[in-house]
Amino acid sequence: MAEPAAAETRSRRSRSERDRSERDRFEVFGDRSASRWPLVLTAVVMAALAAAPVWVEATDRGYLVTVLTRVVIFGLAAMSLDLVVGYGGMVSLGHAAFFGAGAYTAGALTFHSLDGSALLGIPGTDQALITWPAAAVIGGLLGVVIGGLSLRTRGVYFIMATLAFNQMVYFLFNALEIYGGDDGVGLFAAGRSIGPFDASDDLVFFYVCFAVLTVSVVLLNLVVRSPFGRVVRGCRDNQARMAALGYQTYRYRLAAFALSASITSLAGAMAVTESQFLSPTYAEWSESGELLLMVIIGGLGSLIGGIIGAAALFLLEEFSIDVTDNWQFFVGLGLLAVVLGAPRGLTGALLGRERRNV
């Protein structure tokens, strides 16, 4: 990535302490992103994730494969949320709405294929090659609507507005009596068809999800390094300046928001194919908080941080749930520690240390 304009750097310096900490916060890689380390870290994490199922199978704990699949799926959602929060500076507390929208798009199509009925005249299908892209499209459209309205506001209004939209979507799903209302509906009879082959096997399904994640990692890394990505970041740092330079900041921000919504929605579709159970839980507001939590624990503005955060959270859950039912207390404590002590998350800590060694 190119160096930021010198003028911009100067103007940043002159702003209040608070803004400086803010800029510092939002990008783990910061000016260092020209370095190779972020990409190396990304490659290492992806390689570890790819090898993980082989390792758990070898150590006779095959049940962990589904946990790893969830890491991949939620990591994908968290990573796309990072695009909005970390790079765009738009603190969305409503991304579960998109996750849920994806889940309901894929879940509804699957439901109707089991049921043999039609959805608005369209026959259902459980073919992931159709349901997943459909979810991405629906999620993107919803992102345009919710983002379009929420981006009319700024700062804390934006946070509250996204949260409120989240809740509205949640109630909407609760109203869908055909899919079990607030109870949800099981889709256990459906297969996991992906193209010509069947991914009912957990291991196969993991690698399918992993492939989607890999493509998304590459895509999002290209996006944030593109001119488009630079404008989005410019809007985060100083929207007035970008507007003065002639950029339609609203449109850039909205486009980033919609892209993120679309990928989050895709992750939601994958989640419902994985669990074969559709329920409004996917769209609960606390889910939005958890996605944000993953991004932060992993490290904001790093993309790969979302995946690291998801891994940290799910594995902590997996290994502590036998010890205490109240494991979330310690998640909260850990989050507090990260926010107060290591605002750059795990990724920031890793790279910060490495940088000193370089």
Added chain:
Amino acid sequence: MQLFVEQTLNGLQLGFTLLMVSAGLTLIFGIMNIINLAHGSLFMVGAFVAADVGGRTGNYAVALLAGTAAAAVVGMFVEFVLIRRLYLRDHLDQVLATFALVLMANEAVQMIWGTRPGGVSTPAFLDRTVTVFPGLPYPAYRLAIIAAGIAAISSLYLLVDRTRIGMWIRAGTTHRELLGAFGVNVRLLYTLVFAIGAGLAGFAGVVASPFLSVESGVGDNFLILSFVVIVVGGIGSLKGAVYGSLLLGLVDTWARTYLPLGFDGFLDASTAATVGASVASASIYVVMIVVLVVKPNGLFGLPDG
């Protein structure tokens, strides 16, 4: 007509409960520029402590006092230990740190009180009905909630509008730096405001608890509704919180009553009830969207939120 009157009273009761939560939230935001997701947890603390104390003493007044005081003290403690460090941080840090508090509070109440909810019973002298309308007896306790809401908000208004502390508070929303220059202990003022907001939330938690299952996460719903109130009313505006709460309380209750009846004509009873209830749940968000489109800073918000 009788149904309408009764439901309007129910709506006002909801509105005033909501107001007690959102008034504190908006005050804290207006003065300290802090977005506090853990405000719902203070509501929960009030309800839990009251259930515990009420269960032990059997005395409603003691429970009310204990619940309110506990929430205020917890609020002060949290402000002192954590929130203080967030004043200069961005909103994202505030959201995260207070979300962490929500997670911890939800688990902590389970660790302390277990997962079996207790409850507060209504005080004996309010355990009767008042005929508010010919042929319509209405529980005295619910009327008392409305009265308590009016009293709490009026005293808050008097405090902010008529006292020296209130003057500082008002000054704090717009001229923070100047206030310190005049020798006001801004830190202490912030702690005080936070405690007042927390106490109000706790108070709301106690008075509402006879109608709640006092369990982990009981305040979350009120938190989100309060956000909607604030988006509608305008951040930092007490007036906005008043109009927003009452508007949303009434809209929600009326929608819940009349929408299922409306759907009854063409859907079977249980479907009409579900669809009606869910559409009704969404009704307040429709109000919010309209406000966002027409006045992005809320009905009474300052021009730059």
Added chain:
Amino acid sequence: MRIRRATLWLALLAALALVASACGDDDPEPATDAGQTDAVQEPEPATEPEPAEEPAEPADEPEPEPAEEPAEPADEPEPEPVVVGGEVKVGMITTLSGGAAYLGEGVRDGFQLAFDLDGRYELDLVIEDDAQDPAVGQQLADRMLSRDEVDVMTGIIFSNVAGAVVPQVVSQDTIYLSPNAGPSPFAGAQCSENYFVVSWQNDNPAEAMGEYVAGQGFGSVVALAPNYQAGQDSVNGFKRNFGEVAAEIYTELGANDYAQAIAQIRDADPDAVYFFYPGGMGIAFVQQYVASGLEIPVFGPTFSFDEFIVDAIGEAAVGLRNSSFWAPDLDVPANAAFVEAYREAYGTTPTGYAAQGFDTGNLLISALDANGGDPSDIAGLRAALREANFDSVRGDFEFNSNNHPIQDWYLLEVVQDPVHGDLTNTVVEVILEDHADAYAAECPLGG
């Protein structure tokens, strides 16, 4: 300074993760890559969370681990110890938190008591709280089936949780014994040879009450229920034997504020009110109903009038009538023994939920006896379960073609217990004899 603080926090986090993973499974985990081992100064939690972990009152449980074979119940006139026995791993997903926690506790304690009294089988009970949330239940089931590899599953209280869990369990060829929920879809078209309901089909208690209320000559009735499968089943069951109702009011599941519903009852002004509100919902509803000044007589299944709920009403509850498959004073030898043993073990009169759990445990024991104590022999277990060869605390018990019970339904009345002084339910009369559910014909499992 800043860096050092950050490192410290991270180390703390890492230490936490380590502690958690170390205790969880004797093994490892990547997430700790950051902090390494330096600076583990804080001897952090690990000890702290323990006390709150088990929600109930573990202290006064009789013999939580029936690990030893013939422990206490040696003095019971028990069936002589045949040389069967062995281990059985049961996954129990039930409700142990919120206003309905006592429902799950009743089922759990009853089930455990059955194995304790029998004493021959080593019961490995994997028990988790579903928090009344279908999504939670579904995840728990997933975990129990794939990770814990349980032999049999049971425990669910709420039909919405059952709706999410049961299809998954039975599709993986694991037997599910329902100690409570009996949602209508699984009694009819979606029935399964692996799914047995030991309690009742959801409509049954309501059908009995509909029959009784109709017989009492009430013209217009308003029916209330939470809006979920069991609530709809309950209202449908009531209407099946009563006829059309004046209004049906559905409230949110788990709601505790009934002001709006009460306003609607007042508006409809019926002769009688039928309501189905189990657990904390029942307590909240009856208290607010009494406080509202409404004086219309109320009826319901016994779930709306269990010992916890009538206790919340107090003396005013005496005389209220409800329908049930069982009561503590039901005159059946097995029942008298059960009530006495339960009182001795837990210090209270058992609820209907405990009776259901007890019967579920004994049904499983009878099936294990029949197939030689091999819980992995699904086909043998299935055949033995169908026979229902056990002494039910409700007397006659038999499975219909859809694996749902055929049993008698009683009218109960709330009275003050002459011995113990608390409020309890007593049998008044039989309402329906050898009653079967309405969905068996739709079930393809023909007997």
